[in-house]
Amino acid sequence: MQTVFSIGVDALAYGMVLFVISIGLSVTMGLMRVVNLAHGAFAMIGGYIASYAARDLGLAYAVAVMLAVFGTILIAIPVERLLYRRVYGQPELTQVLMTIGITFCVIGIANYVFGPTLKTIPTPESLRAPVSLGFRTVSAHRLFVIACGAAVALGLWYFIERTAFGVKLRASVDNAAMAAALGVKTEVVYAVSFAVAVGLAAFGGVVGAELLPIEPYYALRYMVTFLVVVSVGGAGSIPGALAACLLLGAIDVTARYLVPDFGNFFFYLAVILVVCVFPRGLMGRAQ
Amino acid sequence: MKHVAIAALAAVLMGSAAHADVIKVGVVGPFSGPFALQGKNFKAGIDAYMALNGNTVGDDTIEVIYRDIPTADPAQSKALSQELVVKEGVQYLAGFYFTPDAMAATPLLEQANVPMVVMNAATSAIVTKSPYVVRTSFTTWQTSTPIAKVAFDGGTKKVISVVSDYGPGVDAEAAFKAGFEAAGGEIVEAIRMPLQTNDFSPIMQRIKDSGAEGVFAFLPSGPTTLGFVKAFNENGLKAGGIKFFAPGDLTQESDLPALGEAALGLTTTFHYAVSHDSAENKTFVEAAGKALGNPAELSFPAVGAYDGMHVIYKMIEATGGAQDAAKAVEAVKGLSWESPRGPVSIDPASRHITQNIYLREVAKADDGTYYNKEVQTFEKQGDPGLAAAK
Numbered sequence: 006m007q008t009v010f011s012i013g014v015d016a017l018a019y020g021m022v023l024f025v026i027s028i029g030l031s032v033t034m035g036l037m038r039v040v041n042l043a044h045g046a047f048a049m050i051g052g053y054i055a056s057y058a059a060r061d062l063g064l065a066y067a068v069a070v071m072l073a074v075f076g077t078i079l080i081a082i083p084v085e086r087l088l089y090r091r092v093y094g095q096p097e098l099t100q101v102l103m104t105i106g107i108t109f110c111v112i113g114i115a116n117y118v119f120g121p122t123l124k125t126i127p128t129p130e131s132l133r134a135p136v137s138l139g140f141r142t143v144s145a146h147r148l149f150v151i152a153c154g155a156a157v158a159l160g161l162w163y164f165i166e167r168t169a170f171g172v173k174l175r176a177s178v179d180n181a182a183m184a185a186a187l188g189v190k191t192e193v194v195y196a197v198s199f200a201v202a203v204g205l206a207a208f209g210g211v212v213g214a215e216l217l218p219i220e221p222y223y224a225l226r227y228m229v230t231f232l233v234v235v236s237v238g239g240a241g242s243i244p245g246a247l248a249a250c251l252l253l254g255a256i257d258v259t260a261r262y263l264v265p266d267f268g269n270f271f272f273y274l275a276v277i278l279v280v281c282v283f284p285r286g287l288m289g290r291a292q
Numbered sequence: 293m294k295h296v297a298i299a300a301l302a303a304v305l306m307g308s309a310a311h312a313d314v315i316k317v318g319v320v321g322p323f324s325g326p327f328a329l330q331g332k333n334f335k336a337g338i339d340a341y342m343a344l345n346g347n348t349v350g351d352d353t354i355e356v357i358y359r360d361i362p363t364a365d366p367a368q369s370k371a372l373s374q375e376l377v378v379k380e381g382v383q384y385l386a387g388f389y390f391t392p393d394a395m396a397a398t399p400l401l402e403q404a405n406v407p408m409v410v411m412n413a414a415t416s417a418i419v420t421k422s423p424y425v426v427r428t429s430f431t432t433w434q435t436s437t438p439i440a441k442v443a444f445d446g447g448t449k450k451v452i453s454v455v456s457d458y459g460p461g462v463d464a465e466a467a468f469k470a471g472f473e474a475a476g477g478e479i480v481e482a483i484r485m486p487l488q489t490n491d492f493s494p495i496m497q498r499i500k501d502s503g504a505e506g507v508f509a510f511l512p513s514g515p516t517t518l519g520f521v522k523a524f525n526e527n528g529l530k531a532g533g534i535k536f537f538a539p540g541d542l543t544q545e546s547d548l549p550a551l552g553e554a555a556l557g558l559t560t561t562f563h564y565a566v567s568h569d570s571a572e573n574k575t576f577v578e579a580a581g582k583a584l585g586n587p588a589e590l591s592f593p594a595v596g597a598y599d600g601m602h603v604i605y606k607m608i609e610a611t612g613g614a615q616d617a618a619k620a621v622e623a624v625k626g627l628s629w630e631s632p633r634g635p636v637s638i639d640p641a642s643r644h645i646t647q648n649i650y651l652r653e654v655a656k657a658d659d660g661t662y663y664n665k666e667v668q669t670f671e672k673q674g675d676p677g678l679a680a681a682k
Contacts, residue, residue: 008501015493022491121329122589123518123550135528144526215522216490218515218550222326226515227490261485262494268457268486 007140012262013255014138018147020254021154022216026209026227027234028157028246029202035241035289036165036178037198039089040097042104044206044231045224046111051077051207052219053115056124066129070211077207078200085199093195094181108224116221124219126211146215153212154250157205162243164201174198178241237279239289248287252279315352315613317604318359318376319387319597320369320397321411325362326514329546330389330593332584334411337597340579341605349605352613357382366396373397377404383615384409384604389593391415391459398422407607407617411600412593415459416677419643424617426624426643428603428636429596430563432463433677435539436510438649438670439561440471443506443537450480451537452504454495456511457484463677464510464539470680472508480504489516492523499529506535513544513591518551525554540565540664543654546591548662555654555662563647564595564633565664576632599631599645603638634669642678649673 030044055073058064064072088107092100132149135142165171176184177191185191210219217227238249253272260271279287319338323331338356347354357380359372369388376382377400385401386409388394394413398421401408410418410427414435419425443451453468455461461484469479481502485495499507507529511517521542524530540562543555566577580594581587603624610623621643628637634648651668 008497011497012494015491015497018493019491116324116328120586120589121332122546123515125518125550125552135526135531142528147526216519218518220326220515221328223515226326230490258491258494261489261491262497265483265485265495265498266457269488 008262011141012259014141014143014147016255016258017251018143018151018254019216019258020250020252021151022209022213023230023234023254024154024247024250025150025157026206026213026217027231027238027250028161028243029205029209030231031235031238031240031242031246032161032198032202032205034235035239036174037093037195037202038178039093040100040104041202042101042228043107043111043224044202045226045228046108047077047081047203047206048210048213049115049219049221049223050080050111051210052126052214052223053119053124054207055126055211055214056219059127060125066127066132069126070208073211074204074207078204081200081203082196085196089199090192090195108228112221112224115224119221121221126214126219128215144215150212150215153208154247157208158243158247161205165243170194170197233276235286237276237286239283239286242286242288245286245288249279252287313352313613314355315349315384315608316376316380316382317354317356317384317386318373318380318382319356319411320359320361320372320376320385320393321387321389322362323358323360327363327389329514329589329591330412331360332589333580333591333593334387334389334597336580336583336590337411337594337599338601339583340576340594341598341601343579343583344575345601345605349608350613352608354605354608361393364390364392366392369393370396370400373400377406382406384607384620386600386604387411387597388413391418394418394425395421398425401425401617405615405617407620409600409603411596415463416644416675416680420678423643424621426603426621426638428599428638428645429593430647431644431675431677432460432510432539433467433680434647434673434675435541435562435649436464436467437471437676438651438673439508439537439539439559440468440477441475442559442561442651442668443508443535444472444475444477446535448477448506448535448537450478450504451506451508452480452499452502453482453508454499455482455484455509456487456489456516458487458512460512461510464508466680467677468508468537470676487512487516490519492520493527495520496523496527496529499534500527500532504534506537509536509538509542511542513541513547517542517547521551521554521558530557535559540592540652543652543664544591545664546589548654548664549588551654552662556656558654559651560654560664561649561651561670562592562664563649564592565650565652565666566590567663567665568633568650569666570630570632570634572630573632595631595633599629599633599636602629602631603627635672639674642675644675644678646672646674 033041051073059069238245321331401424540560607620625640652664655665
């Protein structure tokens with residue numbers, strides 16, 4: 006029984022890390038219809054900024070997180086204006102080619118500027134201490150990540166479903182021409198949603214760095230996992246992404262505990278089954 | 293017809309003019325991509341050797357040509373090696389970070405009359421694939437066997453083995469098992485985890501549940517190591533008194549700043565520590581650090597490359613610059629020298645390097661950095677992996 010609880014905690018923590026990093030991709034792919042393979046690159050940029058701020062400049066963790074999120078958005082704005090804007094509404098292949106190109110550039114630049122070694126983001130003492138849950142100890146950082154995941158899920162759901170901006174966003178996504186005719190500034194809507202998605206990527210990159218350490222190849226190394234989460238959850242659906250992360254996290258962690266020799270077999274088996282039964286993902290919208 | 297005649301004449305002239313010539317060495321390694329750091333170390337080791345010993349042997353000038361192979365890719369490795377031999381006319385092939393890459397190029401050697409100096413790839417069998425292969429790095433068997441003795445003598449009798457599920461991981465598991473069971477210990481469980489593991493908590497739970505007193509671990513150096521060591525601490529295994537044994541890939545110097553305090557006290561066995569205390573090593577670390585630009589990135593592939601160049605220089609010396617693979621390899625059999633890692637020699641039978649293996653413990657230096665502190669020496673270790681394979 007203790008083992009079951011223990012696996013449960015690990016699964017929840019891993020699922021939430023996946024969620025925080027992947028949700029931004031779900032927003033760009035589902036709501037903006039851009040296959041953004043540079044998502045991992047933005048998460049990595051966030052990680053590098055946080056690492057530089059916290060480790061080399063000695064700033065507090067919270068400040069480093071803020072800097073990472075806003076710094077990455079700042080870098081992303083010209084990229085959006087100059088590059089992404091040209092591929093909105095283009096065929097997927099064009100988008101894939103452009104975004105994978107951006108990814109390779111970012112990998113090269115990161116390698117050149119920061120070197121190929123691992124970069125850590127020092128966490129404050131309060132997040133490093135192990136916390137006893139009665140039946141086992143987990144690091145406070147894991148609990149922090151779980152809380153972050155929950156906060157992001159709630160906040161984003163509120164933002165998209167309950168605010169005036171969310172209404173405009175959904176309108177622009179469903180029919181850009183009609184939304185524009187009704188006075189919605191679709192360009193602004195897209196720019197803001199892109200900034201939010203990039204900010205979430207950076208945030209995920211920073212808080213998830215304990216599990217997915219920051220190094221130049223980060224941008225590609227974990228991209229498949231992020232894409233899997235989006236396709237299983239259904240692009241653009243926040244509850245879907247959350248469900249997908251928890252499901253995949255649980256399967257991955259349990260399989261690793263019981264039959265580690267099978268590797269990622271059960272993870273991908275689950276992915277295949279879900280995609281067969283729900284071709285648009287668990288909660289994807291019909292098109 | 294005239295052209296053919298001129299070409300033939302030119303070939304003859306060039307052949308006879310092999311003395312006082314440019315001798316090319318082709319180096320295949322990962323210079324970009326996820327393993328770029330290791331390739332960078334190859335280059336640093338080579339640059340350091342050439343900076344300290346000059347770029348000439350006798351009258352001949354040595355030129356190194358690099359070819360990039362970002363991840364293990366046997367077909368590409370073979371193609372690049374072939375291109376180096378045919379188009380660039382290299383007389384020596386060297387480098388090779390991954391075993392499959394080295395294996396794929398071995399069939400070329402005899403026909404091309406080119407010796408291969410393996411500067412990293414650590415599977416025992418590579419040297420058996422061609423009589424022209426010489427290795428100056430290490431094998432996983434070589435570095436993993438002594439730790440079994442260390443574990444048993446330290447009072448740990450029940451160990452769980454946890455390795456990444458790929459060639460070197462399986463090698464490490466087998467080497468440790470052989471050594472530990474021969475000493476009288478018991479392997480309670482052997483787990484192979486997938487290479488793409490990000491979260492090690494479930495593995496740590498398995499270790500806890502197995503009731504082992506210690507864990508033997510092998511993972512390729514790089515990002516996963518960090519997750520593994522952190523999980524080991526965070527899940528209370530270190531605090532719970534479970535001993536940690538591993539070959540030194542896990543605590544390579546370039547990963548130590550990231551591992552930080554989590555690595556403190558980890559014991560590993562390996563052939564080279566940047567901290568090794570000798571005059572040769574001091575010179576080497578200084579030269580290689582300069583070649584790298586950032587001395588903190590220095591790691592074990594650099595020393596394999598440095599000694600690899602030493603072997604190649606000796607080969608060129610022995611053949612006088614003429615292309616003669618058999619003579620070149622013959623000349624370095626039994627060659628012994630003082631490497632930055634300590635005294636080494638090339639075993640005449642296997643053409644693999646015989647070297648000291650050191651037991652190290654991660655310690656904190658006075659300036660707050662972490663390093664591998666050598667605490668015990670196992671002298672003149674050969675490769676037990678070849679014997680085990682027979």
